[in-house]
Amino acid sequence: MLCNDIKITSLEVYQYVDKSHDVWDSTAHIAGFSKMFLKVNTNYTDIYGIGIGYLEFGYEVAREAYKVAESTIAGENPLANEAIADKLFWRFRGARKGYAFSIMSVIDIALWDIKGKVAEMPVYQLLGGSKTSLPVYSSGGWTSYTKEELVEEALKAVDDGYSTIKIKVGYKRGTEPKEDIRRIEAVRNAIGDDIGLMIDANNAWTAGEAAKFIQDAEQYDLLCFEEPTIADDYEGLAYVRSKTNIPLATGEHEFTKYGVRDLILNKSVDILQVDVSRCGGITEMLKINGIAQAWNLRFAPHCIDLVSAHVLSASSNGMILERLRAEDGIMEAVFPDAPKPINGMLTLTDKPGLGLDADWELLKAYSKQ
Structure with a gap:
């Protein structure tokens, strides 16, 4: 698929929490497991990327962090993952470890999903x-x-x-x-x-x-x-x-x-x-x-x-x-x-990108709670 003019248009971030588990490891109490899901949209409505990460500091913190990231990479070619990684690295240079780097990581995962979909090949x-x-x-x-x-x-x-x-x-x-x-x-x-x-x-x-x-x-x-x-x-x-x-x-x-x-x-x-x-x-x-x-x-x-x-x-x-x-x-x-x-x-399947199809309606409904 030729997408020479493909651009990132927006980022959408969602949460999902399973409160059925209440456990300890050696150093932390985990009262429910949570995950963060990212959708990186492009100017091709049928091509978007999925990212998966941890919701370690709450949904509101994640949403604000991704707003900063979106303002940094909107308009960029999502296939240029190296250039985007470098741009985000310097945008978050004061927080090169920890949650800021997690934000960058989830975005990069989504970019590879897009790359695979454009190439019509699985990421692997x-x-x-x-x-x-x-x-x-x-x-x-x-x-x-x-x-x-x-x-x-x-x-x-x-x-x-x-x-x-x-x-x-x-x-x-x-x-x-x-x-x-x-x-x-x-x-x-x-x-x-x-x-x-x-x-x-x-x-x-x-x-x-x-x-x-x-x-x-x-x-x-x-x-x-x-x-x-x-x-x-x-x-x-x-x-x-x-x-x-x-x-x-x-x-x-x-x-x-x-x-x-x-x-x-x-x-x-x-x-x-x-x-x-x-x-x-x-x-x-x-x-x-x-x-x-x-x-x-x-x-x-x-x-x-x-x-x-x-x-x-x-x-x-x-x-x-x-x-x-x-x-x-x-x-x-x-x-x-x-x-x-x-x-x-x-x-692994032969589906393009990461081969994942998210239930976006479920995520949208849950994230509004």
Whole structure:
């Protein structure tokens, strides 16, 4: 499709919240899961881009932030994703990490959706990818669960066809590591030795505490230990990594290629888990993964699997996608025709762009509440 004169005309931002979950990880109370959905409109009414992100600071904050972004990029060619990324970067230069970069990331995701629709190709093909069936793990296992609830959810994930699951550790804000060990043991005994088991501490401990904990947990054949310390403690992460044979996973809170560079140079990571809706979108994620490949690291993107799958398809070091099960209700409501994992595999379609069709009427109605 020839669209030499295509221009961005406006941005529309919507929210959707599922209040049916009320859980804790090691450091945060999550009273309902929420998602932000962006529509980037163009002067071609049938061509628009979809972006997906987190609603971490409320809907009103998101709407105001996107107004600033819209005033910056309206009239630009959406196919010029590099130029738009650079323009937004300097517009938000005083907030190069955090929520401003998340805004930029979601916009970039939508631009790639437009790019694919114009080219009449799926995004993964634009990126040079050929893998259409990708492994995905079931993510959950909240610290607020009883041991029995934790085991029940793990067994359900296995029954649903997942061959790898992830649970949270850092019980009672990391104050009872021995109980965490008992919870890991209960899950491992329930699911057996053939199911991959990952653990995520969500920044619960100091480096010394985390090192002691993972040495006690090694016996349970873990695939990785995620975010044992605060994400910015590169030296602490490196210390924990040096004290265990379990691969250390982190990166979801890095917002640029520069942060990932420093994470790697400090020898703080084995499995890189950047988030496409935080790190700068697909444009920046490609650069980040190039760095990871140069250091022979595995790439396992954090959440947003319906977008990350396109990048993983084109990644020689790609490992696995993350499916946050607590968000299944949101994603299935907003994208009723989107692919769903079957037997632990997510299969991409040949639809152009991201291959997603949102229920805009649902989003408009919900966002007015």
